[in-house]
Amino acid sequence: MSDQVFDRNDVAPGDDSPFGEKIVHGIRTYVIGLALAVLLTVISFTLPASHLVWPPGVPVALVVFAIAQMGVHLVFFLHITTGPDNTNNVLALAFGVLMVALIIAGSLFIISNLNQNMAPMNVMMNMRH
């Protein structure tokens, strides 16, 4: 009995059903993922030209749709799920997201701050004389 338990436990994220259903389930997962990804991509590409969003808010909307699409890819294509075998993957992902957020937000913040504090180019040129 315990051998059987171990065999049926030897599954990776994604192949989580008995064999016959596995194919149907797998194809369904990828089809749902593709449909959601296509929908989000089309929205991202048409959003700036359509005037549905207040123009200064367009970049924020694009970032939101990009993050949503990355989430779709993670769940439906990479099978990062909430299953017990996936706890380590999710924790590593959380750490990666923290690093990416620090690098991007930190760079943008520091450089825009430096840009604001730097004297304009013509003033700098005059200071040499």
Place this chain on the structure above:
Amino acid sequence: MSVADVAVLPHDPYQLRRAANELEEAGPASKRIIAGYGFWLFLLSDIVMFSAFFAAYAVLLGANAGGPTGSQIFDLRNTAVETACLLTSSFTCGMASVAVDARKRGWFYAAMTGTFLLGGYFLVLEAREFASLVAQGAGPTRSAFLSAFFTVVGCHGLHVTAGLLWLLTMMAQIFAKGLRADILRRFLCFSLFWHALDIIWVALFTVVYLFGIQQ
């Protein structure tokens, strides 16, 4: 939880795993899960490297040194076709995973060939875009903005090239060695790599092209 409960364990493997954990009989995770975890760590470190390139691009977006701006050089139709290629290739790669699970070699070769053709066409489009930019005098040496553009897009292109070589290797290994457990673990890593490239492309078309074209 007692041994008597084992007889009525649920069919869902996740719940089975939880039940086994409660019995403290789960043992070490399978090699497939450990290999996937290790490769996932590599992919995350790759994504962190890309995030530095993205940060450089976002910072240098306005630094065109009197040269062309994003709205003058980007062609969103080309980017849309590239996106369609990569997205579809991610799907066909998923179909190859399903074919491997179902032990259907014919489906596997068909899905992998489709993935290769779509990825190859993506690279052709990207090479054409780079060549036309350099021909217009908008090469990577023109401005800091263009240096950052060629770095981040070119780095993704190099990853796709490496992925295509790996794809051919996987087809050859499954042809020569069959659907062995170690080969299947390599294929799992390849499919993770290919899907991760698509995630990076989502960030890329948003930040590089859709933001860049507004400059």
